[in-house]
Amino acid sequence: MTHHVNHDEAVDALEVVRRSREAVLAEINVPVWYWWAVAAGWIGIGFAGQFGNAWVMSGATLSFGAAHSSIANWVVGGRQRTSQLRVRRDVAGHFTPILVLDSLCVFVMLTIVGALVAHADGATYPVLVSSVAVAVLIVIAGPLLMRGVRHRAKTRTPAS
Amino acid sequence: MTVQPKFDEVIHPSTRLSIVALLASADWVDFAYVRDQLGLSDSALSKQLSTLGDAGYVTQERPVTGRLRRVHVCLTEKGRAAFRSHVAALQLIVASSESPSSTKA
Numbered sequence: 090m091t092h093h094v095n096h097d098e099a100v101d102a103l104e105v106v107r108r109s110r111e112a113v114l115a116e117i118n119v120p121v122w123y124w125w126a127v128a129a130g131w132i133g134i135g136f137a138g139q140f141g142n143a144w145v146m147s148g149a150t151l152s153f154g155a156a157h158s159s160i161a162n163w164v165v166g167g168r169q170r171t172s173q174l175r176v177r178r179d180v181a182g183h184f185t186p187i188l189v190l191d192s193l194c195v196f197v198m199l200t201i202v203g204a205l206v207a208h209a210d211g212a213t214y215p216v217l218v219s220s221v222a223v224a225v226l227i228v229i230a231g232p233l234l235m236r237g238v239r240h241r242a243k244t245r246t247p248a249s
Numbered sequence: 250m251t252v253q254p255k256f257d258e259v260i261h262p263s264t265r266l267s268i269v270a271l272l273a274s275a276d277w278v279d280f281a282y283v284r285d286q287l288g289l290s291d292s293a294l295s296k297q298l299s300t301l302g303d304a305g306y307v308t309q310e311r312p313v314t315g316r317l318r319r320v321h322v323c324l325t326e327k328g329r330a331a332f333r334s335h336v337a338a339l340q341l342i343v344a345s346s347e348s349p350s351s352t353k354a
Contacts, residue, residue: 094256096346099339105263106336109270112286113278173282180274 117181117239118170119189123160124231128224130156131196135220165189167235182245185238192234199223254341255334259304264289265297269332272307272324280309280320298322306331 094102130153137149163169165186168176203219212218260269267287272278284294301307306328310321324332 094261094339094342096343099342099346102261102263102266102339103336103343105266106270106339109267109286110274113271113274168276172279174278175276177274177276 111243113174113176113180114239114242116170116174117167117176117185117242118235119164119167119231120170121232123164124228127157127193127231128227131200131220131224131227132217135200135217135224138220139214139217161186161190167238180242182238182242188234188238192230196223196227199226252333252337254338255331256338257331257335259300259306260331260335264293265301266335268294268297268301268322269306269324269328272322273329273332277310277321277323280322283322301328304328304331 134146134149134153137145141149166178166181167185167189168178168181200219200223203222204215207215207218260266264287268283271283271286280294283289284291287294289297298307298309302309306325308323308325310323312319312321
């Protein structure tokens, strides 16, 4: 069964497998433009919340939700960063879309808390200030979140 | 689910092993990506894919994307099973040759 393959050759072959696998795992990511788009939408909603009435705010939120849901299906899974390959779902992790969407819920909470704190602190535009701060956090934390997903995929999945 | 170790002569050569290992983690991989990743020419990669295709391990699809020369390479279920068995066989070789020394230690 060994077909004259010795220990060193088998180790080398497994190393080839590991390197190929890691090349694919490195492709697990949400496109950077997604985080920038979410951040821009966040500021837009903050602007609407600060200066608009309830209708403007509702319209902005609904527009954001509609735009997000139209792209979320193929973006937030992190399986197809480019058009060159699509990572298998079991390799990228079934939880990745949930993690990304959960992070958006956390950002919503942070925006509300930030606005309340800014308001208590006497800020002139507490909602806008909080939205901009969270938008910056989204741009920074989003890629870090995906780095964690890639790291987890490397440590979790077997060579095969 | 346990994988039966089975050495596969078609998969084992280094270039084909790299190709199959690359495909094993993906639903599909663009031909150009595989070529660039392995540093092969188009013809060399085509030859290797042809061998793997003849064994029923890979398929090539041409998606309608509006771009010419776009080819997606996919590992078949048969290829995936063969790859898993081959990796298990390699791991078995490594484990069986390491066990005597680890016993001594």
